[in-house]
Amino acid sequence: MIVKKIEEAIEQKLADFGFDLIGVEYIVGKGGKSRNVLKVFIDKAGGVTIDDCAKASYLIDKDIAEVFNEDAAYFLEVSSPGLDRKLKKMKDFQKAVGKFCKIVLHEKVDGEIVFKGTIISAEDNVITIDIDGERKMIPFSNIKKAKLDFTL
Numbered sequence: 001m002i003v004k005k006i007e008e009a010i011e012q013k014l015a016d017f018g019f020d021l022i023g024v025e026y027i028v029g030k031g032g033k034s035r036n037v038l039k040v041f042i043d044k045a046g047g048v049t050i051d052d053c054a055k056a057s058y059l060i061d062k063d064i065a066e067v068f069n070e071d072a073a074y075f076l077e078v079s080s081p082g083l084d085r086k087l088k089k090m091k092d093f094q095k096a097v098g099k100f101c102k103i104v105l106h107e108k109v110d111g112e113i114v115f116k117g118t119i120i121s122a123e124d125n126v127i128t129i130d131i132d133g134e135r136k137m138i139p140f141s142n143i144k145k146a147k148l149d150f151t152l
Contacts, residue, residue: 002026005067006038010060019044019056022081023088026074036074038064041081048080087146093122101129102149105142116149 003024011021022041029035042048042056057078064076087093087101096119103115115138117131125140 002067006040006064009063009067010040013059013063014042014056017055017059019048019052022092023086036072038074038076040076040078041085042078043081043085053078053080083150084148087148090122090125090140093119093127093140093146096148097121100149101146103127103129103138103146104144105138106144107142109136109138109142 003026006024006026007021010024014021019042022043024041025037025039027037027039029037040056040060042052044052057076060078061076068074085092087096098119100116100118105113105115107113109115115129115131115136117129117136120128120130120135122128122140127138127140127143127146129136129138
């Protein structure tokens with residue numbers, strides 16, 4: 001799991017400089033001139049600027065190279081996760097309290113597999129969302145994927 005190793009190698013260094021590591025994606029190029037792409041998503045209070053992305057890229061470049069043993073060819077891309085960011089960890093949901101999201105489940109809850117609503121709370125491994133005035137409690141372990149959603 002190269003992604004996990006990279007997260008472990010860079011998370012604390014980013015935190016030391018005021019950045020939150022939101023996630024890492026590694027996309028393997030498909031033949032020809034395609035390159036492998038390593039995407040690192042960061043955030044910070046007040047939002048992320050282009051200068052922040054450049055600074056973070058500089059900070060983590062050597063740590064990533066060490067994970068790859070410096071012999072892998074890849075393109076490093078550091079960016080903000082954007083307005084419709086993915087919610088992967090409990091802390092992501094906790095930061096998103098009060099925001100509208102879309103949640104897709106592994107198993108149905110009340111006959112539904114997809115929920116759209118406002119996050120009310122995220123604690124004790126349960127996400128509570130408000131859907132048109134009705135509260136739904138969703139176990140974190142049942143969430144297949146989730147993201148902030150601005151397509152009201």
